[in-house]
Amino acid sequence: MSQAKIPLAGVIGSPIAHSKSPQLHGHWLKTLGIPGYYIPMDVAADDLENVLKTLPKMGFVGVNITVPYKELALELADLVTDRATLIGAANTLIFRKDGKIHADNTDGYGFIQNLRQNAPDWDPKSGPAAVLGAGGAARAIVASLLDVGVPEILMSNRTRVRAEALQSEFGKRIQVVDWVQAGNMLEEAVTVVNTTSLGMLGKPPLRVPLDGLRKGTLVTDIVYAPLKTRLLIEAEKAGCVTVDGLGMLLHQAVPAFERWFGVRPTVDSATRAAVLR
Numbered sequence: 001m002s003q004a005k006i007p008l009a010g011v012i013g014s015p016i017a018h019s020k021s022p023q024l025h026g027h028w029l030k031t032l033g034i035p036g037y038y039i040p041m042d043v044a045a046d047d048l049e050n051v052l053k054t055l056p057k058m059g060f061v062g063v064n065i066t067v068p069y070k071e072l073a074l075e076l077a078d079l080v081t082d083r084a085t086l087i088g089a090a091n092t093l094i095f096r097k098d099g100k101i102h103a104d105n106t107d108g109y110g111f112i113q114n115l116r117q118n119a120p121d122w123d124p125k126s127g128p129a130a131v132l133g134a135g136g137a138a139r140a141i142v143a144s145l146l147d148v149g150v151p152e153i154l155m156s157n158r159t160r161v162r163a164e165a166l167q168s169e170f171g172k173r174i175q176v177v178d179w180v181q182a183g184n185m186l187e188e189a190v191t192v193v194n195t196t197s198l199g200m201l202g203k204p205p206l207r208v209p210l211d212g213l214r215k216g217t218l219v220t221d222i223v224y225a226p227l228k229t230r231l232l233i234e235a236e237k238a239g240c241v242t243v244d245g246l247g248m249l250l251h252q253a254v255p256a257f258e259r260w261f262g263v264r265p266t267v268d269s270a271t272r273a274a275v276l277r
């Protein structure tokens with residue numbers, strides 16, 4: 001008698017020990033009663049192509065891709081969603097039954113869903129967004145903000161040319177602001193996002209002056225360790241609506257889990273608790 005294969009998924013990066021994704025997917029597999037496994041894998045760059053060819057033969061239905069392989073994974077895929085092409089990076093791979101690798105990027109989706117869930121009154125169309133940073137995370141966030149109708153994005157990055165590169169790619173709705181002037185763009189913004197790693201445990205603090213934050217502005221940070229960054233603490237004091245970055249991590253995983261395991265998981269307080277353990 002043949003037995004149904006136990007579906008396997010995982011996350012590939014290097015290093016990978018810090019990843020919260022195994023706890024997250026493990027929580028969903030357990031609570032939904034799905035007999036699958038989700039495994040962290042530290043893979044060398046030279047091995048990535050071979051590993052991606054081998055995993056489907058071992059019963060893997062797909063993998064998440066994290067730093068530093070998001071761009072390389074996109075190149076190695078056979079099929080790519082429009083949003084992954086736009087962002088220029090993949091965070092989710094689906095191993096199709098026909099042997100093809102399908103790449104997607106759900107980071108921007110996760111970013112927006114986190115705000116929709118935790119700040120339901122947020123109206124992105126009602127005014128400009130101020131974005132701090134112009135790295136990989138900023139690309140996904142800018143694409144998703146434009147997609148939900150933000151009229152203008154004020155973008156500031158320590159290395160100005162990276163912000164200018166995003167401006168020439170995403171068009172006129174992006175205005176570049178000097179890093180030393182970054183505090184000035186907060187006053188006009190309806191939405192403020194930190195996409196840099198500043199403020200993360202072990203990284204330097206975000207030193208941008210925050211006295212321009214206004215009551216009612218939606219302020220969010222992609223940093224989730226600590227959950228309350230200086231940006232969010234100051235924003236709360238100024239009467240802003242604040243949303244921490246953990247929900248982005250949780251929501252970006254929903255479409256991948258659904259594609260791999262056939263059930264759409266929910267993001268709630270138990271999901272947060274599972275990854276904070």
Ligand code: ATR
Pocket residue numbers: 132133134135136137138157158159160162195196197198204
């Ligand atoms: P990710 O893919 O996580 O966005 P990244 O592409 O390395 O990573 O981008 C990190 C972001 O944090 C960038 O905007 C980076 O600014 P630079 O483009 O000038 O490097 C920003 N960042 C990191 N360390 C910083 C620091 N000490 N001061 C200011 N910005 C910093």
